[in-house]
Amino acid sequence: xxxxxxxxxxxxxxxxxxxxxxxxxxxxxxxxxxxxxxxxxxxxxxxxxxxxxxxxxxxxxxxxxxxxxxxxxxxxxxxxxxxxxxxxxxxxxxxxxxxxxxxxxxxxxxxxxxxxxxxxxxxxxxxxxxxxxxxxxxxxxxxxxxxxxxxxxxxxxxxxxxxxxxxxxxxxxxxxxxxxxxxxxxxxxxxxxxx
Numbered sequence: 001x002x003x004x005x006x007x008x009x010x011x012x013x014x015x016x017x018x019x020x021x022x023x024x025x026x027x028x029x030x031x032x033x034x035x036x037x038x039x040x041x042x043x044x045x046x047x048x049x050x051x052x053x054x055x056x057x058x059x060x061x062x063x064x065x066x067x068x069x070x071x072x073x074x075x076x077x078x079x080x081x082x083x084x085x086x087x088x089x090x091x092x093x094x095x096x097x098x099x100x101x102x103x104x105x106x107x108x109x110x111x112x113x114x115x116x117x118x119x120x121x122x123x124x125x126x127x128x129x130x131x132x133x134x135x136x137x138x139x140x141x142x143x144x145x146x147x148x149x150x151x152x153x154x155x156x157x158x159x160x161x162x163x164x165x166x167x168x169x170x171x172x173x174x175x176x177x178x179x180x181x182x183x184x185x186x187x188x189x190x191x192x193x194x195x
Contacts, residue, residue, distance in 0.1 A: 104146035
């Protein structure tokens with residue numbers, strides 16, 4: 001019996017994804033959602049492969065995952081980074097733009113979707129060091145964009161770039177960068193399809 005046998009491939013992929021999520025400081029509940037592993041197994045993975053072996057310790061966060069969309073609008077930098085992360089979700093195929101809005105293309109519990117989420121987040125980390133958005137916030141952003149009840153994306157009326165939209169707030173036609181630099185045009189109707 002070899003570890004590379006087909007019947008063990010799925011289990012190995014599940015453990016690899018769990019370790020990847022642990023290194024991104026995901027909460028136990030999030031790891032369980034994506035991998036199907038038990039809480040006990042996740043803790044044992046952390047103790048065996050991460051706690052004493054990594055040069056830097058990876059903290060384990062407790063409590064509920066973030067669930068406030070206002071986090072992404074705290075300042076222009078965070079707003080910009082969230083828009084970039086949303087764009088990466090589209091690029092990696094987790095979301096797809098349609099006439100009606102964004103459509104989710106991921107499945108919670110799918111190892112392929114979990115891997116794509118990690119790839120998108122890792123691409124974001126390459127763009128921003130230090131990162132302002134944690135993995136848990138990135139996961140919430142993906143959920144909120146797929147639900148289409150709090151957050152959406154649209155094109156900036158001034159520069160044409162992708163911007164994050166707070167669907168419950170007063171409509172803005174431009175991204176924070178264009179508004180702060182004075183390039184923002186007059187408010188427009190945003191009922192048109194997203195980018």
